[in-house]
Amino acid sequence: MKASQSEKMKNKIKKLENSKIEVEITLDKAEFQQYYQPIYEDALAGVELKGYRKGTAPKEMADQAINKTKVFEAALEDAIRHSLDEVKIENDWTFIDQPQIEVTESVSGGLTYKATLTLFPEVKLPDYKAIAKEIFSQERKTDVSEEEMTKTTQWILESRAKETSANRPAKMGDLLEIDLEAFTGGKSIPNTAFQKERFILGDSKFITGFDEALVGKSDGDDLDFTLTAPKDYWQKELQGKDLQFKGKVIGVYERDIPKLTDEFAASLAPTFKTVADLHKSMREGLGMEKDQKELERQRLEVLAKINDKTKVEIPDILLERTLDGMVEQMKQSMPAPDDKTGETLDKELREKLRDKAAKNVTSHLVLYKIAQTEKLEPTQEEVAAQAQKHGVDPETHGGYIYDTVQTQKVFEFLQSQAPKKES
Numbered sequence: 001m002k003a004s005q006s007e008k009m010k011n012k013i014k015k016l017e018n019s020k021i022e023v024e025i026t027l028d029k030a031e032f033q034q035y036y037q038p039i040y041e042d043a044l045a046g047v048e049l050k051g052y053r054k055g056t057a058p059k060e061m062a063d064q065a066i067n068k069t070k071v072f073e074a075a076l077e078d079a080i081r082h083s084l085d086e087v088k089i090e091n092d093w094t095f096i097d098q099p100q101i102e103v104t105e106s107v108s109g110g111l112t113y114k115a116t117l118t119l120f121p122e123v124k125l126p127d128y129k130a131i132a133k134e135i136f137s138q139e140r141k142t143d144v145s146e147e148e149m150t151k152t153t154q155w156i157l158e159s160r161a162k163e164t165s166a167n168r169p170a171k172m173g174d175l176l177e178i179d180l181e182a183f184t185g186g187k188s189i190p191n192t193a194f195q196k197e198r199f200i201l202g203d204s205k206f207i208t209g210f211d212e213a214l215v216g217k218s219d220g221d222d223l224d225f226t227l228t229a230p231k232d233y234w235q236k237e238l239q240g241k242d243l244q245f246k247g248k249v250i251g252v253y254e255r256d257i258p259k260l261t262d263e264f265a266a267s268l269a270p271t272f273k274t275v276a277d278l279h280k281s282m283r284e285g286l287g288m289e290k291d292q293k294e295l296e297r298q299r300l301e302v303l304a305k306i307n308d309k310t311k312v313e314i315p316d317i318l319l320e321r322t323l324d325g326m327v328e329q330m331k332q333s334m335p336a337p338d339d340k341t342g343e344t345l346d347k348e349l350r351e352k353l354r355d356k357a358a359k360n361v362t363s364h365l366v367l368y369k370i371a372q373t374e375k376l377e378p379t380q381e382e383v384a385a386q387a388q389k390h391g392v393d394p395e396t397h398g399g400y401i402y403d404t405v406q407t408q409k410v411f412e413f414l415q416s417q418a419p420k421k422e423s
Contacts, residue, residue: 011087019096019121019315022114025083029109035082036075043071076103076111084115094120097317118315123369126309129417135302136418140294144286152282153260156268158200161255169216170252172202176214178223180247184238190333196250207233207243214249223247237334299411307362314361322357323350371406374413378405 010026045055047062057065080101088095097118105112163175170176176199182192204211213225224246229238258264265278272278327349371377387394387401394401 019313020118022116023087024114026112027079027110032079032111035079039074040071096120118317121312121315123365124311125369128306128370131305132302132414133417135298136415140291142287142290144283148286157257161257163253163255166252166254169218170201170214174201175253175255176201177250178247183244184241217249219249219251221249302414303363306366310366312365314358318361319357322361323353326353326357367407367410370410376409376413378402
């Protein structure tokens, strides 16, 4: 380990745009020799000359055999790494990209170089505690309507329906099991190949006209029909296009939906004796579910409001990395257009997703800054517990798990800013 050069090593710092700075560092001859000399001595010790054992040749002869360019380059790399580390520690900087190095002077045994550095940006947060207190203090509406109760009751009844082979052509209300894949322009549409897909005919949630095209089909029938995607179809790249569906009917099943009786309710759980018991449990469960959804909505609202009032200059490198991931994810869920090259598509998607990517980066920076300010660091035990919960290896997924736990701790801290309600 080299001795600290902080008192002697000269450096000049120039602030640039986009969270970048330029540092000019000068090491005099004595300072650079601390890096050069050990590497030079190691090189001497490794010289093998005829008539001498390794490392025993006279220094003058061994010196001639050394590749001094390689020695200098190794010393240069060592000097830059250590001196840059010192400046980094002194200024409490966090690098988010590889430094760009330019050696500007190397004379008289000394060294001067410039390093262009991209730093973790300065994040100026608003009064996030006040924002959190305002929003999390609002009452979360968790009333369960009779319509919701009716829909949930019907879902429970239908989920317990007895299925028997229909041995006839399919009609609305039947359960169908099919293999299916969708195409457009002769090319498979990503994420549309299904094996043994099961759904209720008339309630498939597929494209308009899909269920009707299956009425009258029987076990073993091949499927091959075309529908036109509506102009408001959720996948914009498919709007108005002809979609061809190919597949096979595996089975057509009749369903015998049970009646809602005390006996049926008792069959669902030992604690249920009557339909009233079932409905009480349903109402409580739906209420908890709505409360959780409302809490999630409040969290997003808090984060959005903090983001809007946060002052931060997003480094290009963070924005571009985020865009890389978003573009790849988008491309995997859409068919490749025939009229565009990969480069053109990438460019269009990057422009389309740029604003969303900027918001995502800002959110990550805000959450990190709050965690740093409030010292909300996950413990090893918390990370291990979260990894076990999700069934992943904390060694290979440590970063993701750590961020997940830290984000949860930040939101719990923000929620704690609201006064506790009396129970």
